[in-house]
Amino acid sequence: MIVEYFSLLDPAALMRNIPGTVAQGLIWGIMALGVYITFRILDFADLTVDGSLATGGAVAVMLIQGGMHPAVSLIFAFLAGMLAGMVTGLLHTALGIPGILASILTQISLYSINLGIMGKANQSVGITQQNLVASIKYVSADDSLVFFAKMILGCLILVAAVYWFFGTELGASIRATGCNPQMARAQGINTNYTKVLALMISNGLVGLSGGIYAQYQSSADVNMGRGAIVIGLAAVIISEVIFGKLCAGKKIAFAYTLAAIFVGSILYYMACSLVIWLKVDSNYMKLFSAIVVAFFLAVPYLKEKHAVKNRRAK
């Protein structure tokens, strides 16, 4: 039976999947970059992501259907994401709702709003649509290398932009807010403002990611963001586990850390495609993602606990 199982596995199929997996990883890496901003820099568990990803996709697809250039539609996908982040930020800062709950409220309301934008649960881009920023078709096209070069370049530009921003006075005030809000306020930083701003930038990136991904798969779906936060966290955590030590101490360590998130995202999708290739029922993918994230989030905690125990024992 085991022999039979292995004979069914086709190594060539796994290899064939790699380019598509890389493209998907890069696109979702943009979303993970947004998750990094809230989760690691601002220290805010933002679940808006699950809704704002689909919002970005919905906005992009509807604008393309209306005749807009796909690249321009991404600006609006970004802005729509920012708006979603702003709502979460204001619910939290102006109305005093706990952060995670504020983001859940936005996420839920976005489900209705996304349906409103699209008019139904799913909208697609025409098969003949030109000038898409990303598309599955490009992956298997003759000049796929050009496509990948452009994708990687685009991601590096985003990394550079985020790196630059968090090095500015304004960016530093967001980092201080995430690290120690009491210190930030004592230094004259309006922490409500910085929180809202960080949530807007984060969700802007998530919306952008959704817009590109909708173009990639030629459609936007109201459920396309379900579980996105977990994928984003998985990408961030995988990148930290693998590259954390390598990045530390480098002159522009933060830029490496940001770039590593894209690698983390690609590795996550590689792992997924491997699991599917092993003929595991794809219904279990979300369970698999959650277990991976729970495991890696628990590791530092358990390590610390173990270390404390050892110290006491001595």
Next chain:
Amino acid sequence: MGYMLEIQDIHKTFNKGTINEKVALNGVNLNLNPGDFVTIIGGNGAGKSTTLNAIAGVWAVDEGKIIVDGTDITRLSEHKRAVYLGRVFQDPMTGTAATMSIEENMAIAARRGERRGLGWGISRKERDSYREQLRELNLGLEDRLSSKVGLLSGGQRQAITLLMASLKKPKLLLLDEHTAALDPKTAAKVLEISDKIIVEHNLTAMMVTHNMRDAIAHGNRLIMMHEGRVIYDVAGEEKKKLHVSDLLAKFEEASGSEFANDRMMLS
């Protein structure tokens, strides 16, 4: 010349209307002249730190007015008042951002009260100036500008927080038991740095302490608080002549009890 700080009859009650109701400030009045360095002592719950928090705007007071150098700040939010205030806290973790470098922390403090825009967070010129100022602390921090503050000891963090408080000259420096969490030797060093910074920049300062000797040895004025009020206020020559025993007597007189069990320390 007007007062640098005027506190007019401020009141604060926490958890009003519940069984945990606690009157923390019960009509505090205090005026500080420019250049005053006042030490504040008192037992637990006397309202020392609460007074500093009221000035800093951690929460709004129920009644009364707080005026800094002629500006009424009673209704200003915490981050807006920061323009006028330098603050150092009891917990060395509170005053700095642990995951940011020494120079980044200082650059943030140097921009207190200024608009933070898209200019780069720190300039080369600033970096050189920070290095010089750190050198003067004599803690070997001048070569560690890009080290994360989280890696430093409590004393080093307090010294940096002091420096940060003075980068942008504050109208008022608030020291909230900032040596209480340190070992005696480090505490003495941090106090020495505090004195130096206050003198150098000619700052008006308030220092809460549990240590009566420190309260006598530092500053030009001393106040004792009890049950949310100022009960004793002494300055100048009279303050210099004080002994710990005088303060103990004063405290017993005010509270009608001995405070052998209190957290106030004699040494």
